[in-house]
Amino acid sequence: MCGLAAVVGLSGATVPDELCRRLDAALAHRGPDGSGRATYRRDGTPCPAGAAEIALVHRRLAIIDLDPRSDQPMRSADGRFELIHNGEIYNYLELRRELEALGHVFRTTSDTEVLIAAYAQWGTACLPRFIGMFAFVLLDAQRRELVLGRDPFGIKPLYWTLGAQHLAIASEIGPLLGVPGVARRLDAERCYAFLARGQTDAGASTMFADIRSLPAGTWAKIGLDEIAAPVPQSYWSPTIRPRSQPLQVSVDEIRDRFLKSIELHLRSDVPVGIALSGGIDSSAILLATRAIGGDAATIRTFSFAATGSEVDESRYMTAAATAARSDHHIVRIDPDDIVRDIDRLIEVQGEPFGSLSIYAHYRVMELAAQNGIKVMLDGQGADELFAGYRPYMARQLSGLLAKGRIADAVALSRQIVRFPDTGLKLLAQAAEPMVPTWLHAPSRRVLDRAMAPAWLRQDWFAARGVSLAPQHLAWGADILHRALAQGLTTTVLPALLRYEDRNSMAFSIETRVPFLTPGLADAAYALPAEHLIDEHATSKTVLRAALRGLVPDEILDRRDKIGFATPDSLWAPSLQEWLSDTLTSERARAIPWLDPDRALTALRTRMARGGGFGFDLWRTVNIIRWMEAFDVNVV
Numbered sequence: 047m048c049g050l051a052a053v054v055g056l057s058g059a060t061v062p063d064e065l066c067r068r069l070d071a072a073l074a075h076r077g078p079d080g081s082g083r084a085t086y087r088r089d090g091t092p093c094p095a096g097a098a099e100i101a102l103v104h105r106r107l108a109i110i111d112l113d114p115r116s117d118q119p120m121r122s123a124d125g126r127f128e129l130i131h132n133g134e135i136y137n138y139l140e141l142r143r144e145l146e147a148l149g150h151v152f153r154t155t156s157d158t159e160v161l162i163a164a165y166a167q168w169g170t171a172c173l174p175r176f177i178g179m180f181a182f183v184l185l186d187a188q189r190r191e192l193v194l195g196r197d198p199f200g201i202k203p204l205y206w207t208l209g210a211q212h213l214a215i216a217s218e219i220g221p222l223l224g225v226p227g228v229a230r231r232l233d234a235e236r237c238y239a240f241l242a243r244g245q246t247d248a249g250a251s252t253m254f255a256d257i258r259s260l261p262a263g264t265w266a267k268i269g270l271d272e273i274a275a276p277v278p279q280s281y282w283s284p285t286i287r288p289r290s291q292p293l294q295v296s297v298d299e300i301r302d303r304f305l306k307s308i309e310l311h312l313r314s315d316v317p318v319g320i321a322l323s324g325g326i327d328s329s330a331i332l333l334a335t336r337a338i339g340g341d342a343a344t345i346r347t348f349s350f351a352a353t354g355s356e357v358d359e360s361r362y363m364t365a366a367a368t369a370a371r372s373d374h375h376i377v378r379i380d381p382d383d384i385v386r387d388i389d390r391l392i393e394v395q396g397e398p399f400g401s402l403s404i405y406a407h408y409r410v411m412e413l414a415a416q417n418g419i420k421v422m423l424d425g426q427g428a429d430e431l432f433a434g435y436r437p438y439m440a441r442q443l444s445g446l447l448a449k450g451r452i453a454d455a456v457a458l459s460r461q462i463v464r465f466p467d468t469g470l471k472l473l474a475q476a477a478e479p480m481v482p483t484w485l486h487a488p489s490r491r492v493l494d495r496a497m498a499p500a501w502l503r504q505d506w507f508a509a510r511g512v513s514l515a516p517q518h519l520a521w522g523a524d525i526l527h528r529a530l531a532q533g534l535t536t537t538v539l540p541a542l543l544r545y546e547d548r549n550s551m552a553f554s555i556e557t558r559v560p561f562l563t564p565g566l567a568d569a570a571y572a573l574p575a576e577h578l579i580d581e582h583a584t585s586k587t588v589l590r591a592a593l594r595g596l597v598p599d600e601i602l603d604r605r606d607k608i609g610f611a612t613p614d615s616l617w618a619p620s621l622q623e624w625l626s627d628t629l630t631s632e633r634a635r636a637i638p639w640l641d642p643d644r645a646l647t648a649l650r651t652r653m654a655r656g657g658g659f660g661f662d663l664w665r666t667v668n669i670i671r672w673m674e675a676f677d678v679n680v681v
Contacts, residue, residue: 048118049076049105049551050130051216052183052192053225056273059211061085061101065225069103069214072221076132076551077105079112084119084128088270090187100192100270102183104130109421109556110138112315116156123153126188127166131158132217133180133202134556136310141175165193170265173281177310177563181260183215192268198282199427199534199562200262201543206276207257213273218548219257219396223676231255232673232680234510237639241665242498242514244400247540250278253397254678262535282564284531286524286571293591296577301592303566308334311423311560319419320372321410321557322347323610324362326586326593326601327425327434331560333596335423336370345372348414348422350406353378355613365598377413379406379612381620388624389675394552396676398669399545401661402612408549415553422550426542427561429609430534431570432586433526433578436468436607440475441519441529442579447476448523454581461583479521499662501645506638526575534567615658622653628667633674640666 051069053061070081085098095101104118121128135141138157141164146152150163157178164172165184170193179201184193194215196204206215210227222228233255239245240253250258258275260266263283266276308331312318320335322328335345347367352358360376367374384405391408392398414422429435433442439462446455459476463469498504498514508514517536519529533539543559550557570578577588584590590602626646628634634642645666652659672678 048107048130048132049073049217050118050132050181050183051103051214051221052130053101053103053215054192054213054268054270054273055088055099056208056211056213058088059099060096061098061212063095065212066095066101066103068224069216069221070105072224073103073105073217075554076217077107078554079108080104080106080114080117082106082117082119084121084185086128086185086187088190090185090190090270100185102128102130102185107420107554107556108316109134110313110315111154111156113154116154116158118158120156120158120162122162122166123151126186127162128185128187129158129162129182130184131161131180131182132204133178133182133197134313134558135161135176135178135180136313137177139313170195170279170281173265174564177307177565179558179562181217190270192270193265194260194268194276195265196260196262198263198564198567199543199559200259200540201547201559201562203544203547204260205252205257206260208275213268213275219252219254220393220676222257223254229256230676230678232678234507235512237669238502238507238512238514240398240400241502241662241669244661244665245537245541246397246400247544248536253672262540284534284571285568286527286531288524288527288574289572290574293577293588296573296588297591299569300566300573300588303563303569304330304560304592305334305338307560307563307566309338311558312338314421316420317346317418318421318423319346319348319414319417321407321414321422321424322349322363322366322372322374323425323608324349324359324364324366324601325425325608325610326590326597326604327428327561329362329366329597329601330428330589330593331423331425332366332370332372333593336372337596345370346417346419347372347374348410348417348419349374349376350410350610351376351378352406352611352613355616357608357611357613359608362601362604365600369598375413375417377409379409381617383409384617384621385624389671392668392672392675395545395548397544398665398672400541400665400668402614402617402664403610404545404549406610406612407545408552411549411553411555411557415555419555421556421558423558423560424546425561426546426559427534427539428586428589430530430539431561431567432589433530434585434607435533435538435609436465436472436585437475438526438529438585439465439579439583440472440478441526442575443473443476444479444521445523445525445575448521448525457581458579458583461581465583479519479525499645499648499666501641501648501666503639503641524575526578527571530578531571614664615656618653618658621659622649625649625659625663625667628670631670631674634670637670637673638680640670
């Protein structure tokens with residue numbers, strides 16, 4: 047796990063040494079164990095820094111092969127390739143043996159050198175062979191090109207921008223804002239999607255119009271003789287091929303793949319900890335780690351406890367920690383801590399974030415760092431693979447209706463309607479895909495306008511060509527699987543992975559997510575829908591069954607879905623002054639798409655009712671503070 051940056055001069059421009067130093071300093075938190083730079087001319091020959099037209103900058107967080115010989119940038123033995131790499135290739139040992147049989151000789155025991163050899167052997171065809179999380183920039187001096195690559199799920203970030211005289215690439219957005227000629231313009235489309243629907247981190251766009259992201263599961267090549275924006279080429283996306291098979295066959299396959307993934311994700315030369323929420327996913331990682339490590343293994347777990355609230359999961363996290371005999375650490379949060387830390391967290395994240403649960407996760411990472419942990423395992427991705435969220439119930443119901451299984455649909459409806467607060471809403475969502483095609487656009491536009499906060503001036507967004515309607519999922523038998531894939535690639539997981547990466551790296555911690563491997567994802571999307579959500583409206587049916595006997599029954603039998611939530615209604619009174627100050631600030635008054643008086647009225651009304659401030663107000667306040675922190679321009 048590391049931080050990387052690359053700069054290429056446009057039209058013969060050289061790379062200023064000062065720019066490289068600033069990039070290095072801005073990424074220091076991602077790699078406190080080492081700093082390196084490689085400089086080249088455009089023809090691919092090494093040169094002194096002052097003459098460089100290409101610069102590769104790297105900050106190292108040493109996890110595998112701690113020896114300085116594995117520092118980066120790393121050059122191949124023949125001098126053809128120079129690599130900067132962020133992340134881990136977990137199956138590097140298996141790939142190394144395969145490459146050695148093909149004649150490759152290794153000087154280190156690192157996964158970075160395996161990545162170089164794999165590219166030398168197979169070119170971009172090496173990427174589907176990797177099990178891991180990675181973002182890299184590789185200079186091929188012979189072909190005079192840069193090669194960019196990103197892991198299948200986008201676990202590790204990679205951003206780029208075109209400045210006045212340079213193409214620049216980095217692990218985070220913040221460092222790129224210092225590249226000369228890069229404007230801090232707001233992307234109106236992304237802004238509206240966040241404020242109205244809570245959606246962030248989708249595809250190539252970012253909140254900054256001039257900064258782009260290399261999409262997950264893609265690679266790109268940039269010729270050094272004629273610099274142009276990267277054109278992504280996909281090498282992996284989720285495969286949806288539901289097949290009919292007995293439940294036990296599904297259970298055996300998922301259990302086997304999951305345990306093998308945990309074993310790979312435990313490869314490390316430094317201590318590994320586990321983020322434990324008390325839900326099924328993190329508990330599964332913890333108990334699987336104990337099963338693989340045996341009785342002698344030391345396991346440390348780290349949790350946030352919302353003590354005394356309706357979202358407190360202490361009972362379940364204690365059950366999991368006790369069953370695994372882990373050394374368990376808990377952080378509790380005072381709302382005054384939030385006011386103290388929030389602006390720092392906004393800076394860390396680089397883009398707005400959707401709820402205060404991100405702060406709770408930030409504090410868990412801080413706690414782990416205080417206890418000497420450099421690698422953490424976390425449960426992101428399981429909900430998008432195994433249908434863990436309540437809205438997926440609606441998609442399962444839609445799928446049953448599309449298949450003509452009316453009796454099964456009625457039986458599932460009777461279970462869904464029992465969910466407190468959400469049952470009727472889920473039934474309405476199930477009917478939504480059945481709206482005639484010609485009504486999709488107008489109905490979604492009306493619905494989106496109705497759901498967007500009243501204090502947004504929607505005409506401002508419409509005048510700038512912003513699409514006010516969210517993406518529509520067409521009715522069909524495989525609608526549940528398509529909804530899961532949409533959550534995995536577009537609407538949910540990309541934001542969660544960004545939160546995960548920035549929070550952990552702020553404390554120089556590598557976070558690993560064992561549910562996110564292509565093999566496990568393709569296996570999940572090949573399952574029959576009823577193995578994901580059964581007739582009793584039980585989510586994660588196959589995963590629960592696969593974990594039976596490993597994870598305590600009281601966790602597997604949970605029917606609630608808290609999802610690492612924070613007690614916002616309890617914290618709200620302590621945050622009201624801060625929220626009000628933000629909405630009445632000079633920055634808020636200057637934002638053309640915001641009616642701050644209506645937002646302030648909504649805040650006071652909600653606080654008087656004692657129900658908390660709401661996600662929509664939080665997003666508004668968060669984006670105001672973000673715009674101030676990063677001096678964002680609204681055009």
